[in-house]
Amino acid sequence: MMNQWPNIAQISRQEWQERAKQKGWWLLVDSAINSDVLNFIPVPQPQSRLYWDEMGEVHASISPYLIPMHSIDWLDENITHKSNWGMAIEINEAFHGETLDRQQEMLLSHLRTWSLAQAPEQEVAILRINDWSIFHVLWNATAAEKQHELKGPIQSLCYWEAKDESAFMSRLTGDMNPEVLVKTPIQLTDEQYLGLSHWADRHQHQKYREHLQQHHQDTHKWSEDEWKTFLPQQTKQARDYGFEQPNDVVRYLSLSVVMGKDFIETSWAKEALSKPRHLGQKSQMDQLFAQALKQTNEESPTS
Known part of the structure; x- marks a missing residue:
């Protein structure tokens, strides 16, 4: 995986292991990529599920889930051995003292807001905000004065795979706003839509090439x-x-x-x-x- 965006730093595996032990880290794991994820979800599952209400019930087996941090070794054995498994999310340090239930509630509320999107003259669609690449494509296509809406209570993100000797980390810039009042579905700007479309085309073109x-x-x-x-x-x-x-x-x-x-x-x-x-x-x-x-x-x- 290449460092494609300027706000992303590459850190050693050892440094990431130390950071992951700190408070505030969560895992957004995609059960559509790895169905074994469902075996590790705490009960009740809806409390951890990104997709909600009827959409969550219908698509429970392919929904991303937000779960507490585990050890890196355990994750490498069970989760991160598959590409595009999801990403680690650090909630803003202002909320590290909150209960885990409250932290989870805040992050899920924010991520759900960005899980349904509507592009100009397009139908509403699920936005895979749990995907590291898609999140950063969206971030870089968002105007600076609007980035706080996407940032919400998130402080940092991290992605790595089990075979890697390093990890990619981004610390989101700008003001922190824990509960931005943004209506769902998100109305994508032309810039956001073009950014996502170009990324999707490149991604699909690579599959065609292979x-x-x-x-x-x-x-x-x-x-x-x-x-x-x-x-x-x-x-x-x-x-x-x-x-x-x-x-x-x-x-x-x-x-x-x-x-x-x-x-x-x-x-x-x-x-x-x-x-x-x-x-x-x-x-x-x-x-x-x-x-x-x-x-x-x-x-x-x-x-």
């Missing part, structure tokens, strides 16, 4: 510039033709590698696109793949 490198040996020799051109261009092209789902997009990218970036302009591709989007049990992407295979067989030299 898939293509695994299945298409020709891509192993591509330069970074070639990847930076190919992925956004062909992903946009796929969406322009109605292929929105990641499974369809990655198949479109595979066709672009094998058949060429302009394959969609060929007569055989146009023939596939001219048919209904679903023909029996075959989707339009299935039909496109079938036409590509037929074209490849026709072009192959016969023995």
Whole structure:
């Protein structure tokens, strides 16, 4: 994991182990990433669950949970061996003297406020505020005069993985406001929405790249510039033709590698696109793949 944001410091594992023993630290762990988390949640679970009311009941098995700090060794064995497991949160030192129940209540109340968001002209959606990267993308896309609303009672955040010799820590700047009166769902600004969208695209592009490198040996020799051109261009092209789902997009990218970036302009591709989007049990992407295979067989030299 790289230090991608200027307000994040890299500290040694030993230093983090010492800091984690201090008061005020909590763990926001994602059961969607590691279902074993549910075995470690104190009863009653709703008291620790980030998702609340009906949403919490329906999605209890994939909700993040806020639990007290454990030893780093225990966490490495049970939680942090999986990437994107969540993050550690330190409540502002002004509240270190509060009971654990009160600290948990304050943090959950704040995090829940930021768990539902609505982008300009978009529907309300769950915002994975428990994700270290998403939180910091949002933080850096938030105007300085508004950052206290995102900060709330949080003082610091930390992320590490079991295999790492160091940890990443950020101390949130600005005034502390324990209970900011912000309406939910959060109305994302254009800057916040663009920041999150760009991050999501980069994240998805990396997954596409890994898939293509695994299945298409020709891509192993591509330069970074070639990847930076190919992925956004062909992903946009796929969406322009109605292929929105990641499974369809990655198949479109595979066709672009094998058949060429302009394959969609060929007569055989146009023939596939001219048919209904679903023909029996075959989707339009299935039909496109079938036409590509037929074209490849026709072009192959016969023995």
